[in-house]
Amino acid sequence: MSQIAEPIVIGKFGAVHGIKGWLKIHSYTDDAESIFQYKPLLMKYQGQLQEVNITEWKCHSNTFVAKIDAFDVREEAQALVGVELLVNADELPELDSDFYWRDLIGCQVNTDQGYHLGVVTDMMETGSKDVLVVKANSNDAFGQKERLIPFIKEQVISNVDIAGKLITVNWEPDF
Incomplete structure (x- = not known):
């Protein structure tokens, strides 16, 4: 039996723009404009996964704004602020x-010397580089600890084994 993958978050609705129900769109895609090419684009609204029908969109002040079908006035669109936009994997x-960031979540992180630093629980984009958020296991002799490790290939990231769920880093453990 095949397993159906959970939809992937690729953006979210931002603030309402104007009085006719337009909303800002925050895109998490590599090419921000490509968010409008995914079909079907989904949202989790009122507890249900629903298809989003964007009738118009445009670039406005270094961001995007879009008109969503059936949300025709500011007050209706306000209900969508903060709602995540998803796509089937x-x-x-x-x-x-x-690989995608989602592929890194759950990977074990070890140093080149074999010290276990923890598990990737999240990724952050800082503008200059991506950063792994690594949490030490509660079994760690040094207790629960969160480390932020820059995702710089070759300099910091020695190897990424997605199949083995292991990332090897050139990083000194901070005791």
């Missing part, structure tokens, strides 16, 4: 040699 493009 099989709609994401295949990557040749790289």
Whole structure:
């Protein structure tokens, strides 16, 4: 029996724009504008996964604004502020040699010397580089600890084994 993958968050609705129900769109896609190419685009609204029908969109002040079908006035659109935009995982493009952030979540992180630093629980984008959020296991002799490790290939990240769920880093453990 095949397992249906959970939809992937690729953006969210921001503040209402104007009086006719337009909303700002925060895109998490590599090419921000590509968020409008995913079909179907989904949202979790009123406890249910629903298809989003964007009737118009445009670039406005270094961001995007969009008109959502059936949300025609500011007060209606206000209900969507903060709602995440999702896409079925099989709609994401295949990557040749790289991986998605979601592939890194749950990976064990070890140093080149074999010290276990913890598990990747999140990723952050800082503008200059991506950062792994690594939490030490409660079994760790040093207690629960969170480390932020820059995702800089070769300099910090020695190896990423997605299949083995292991990331090896050139990083000194901070005791």
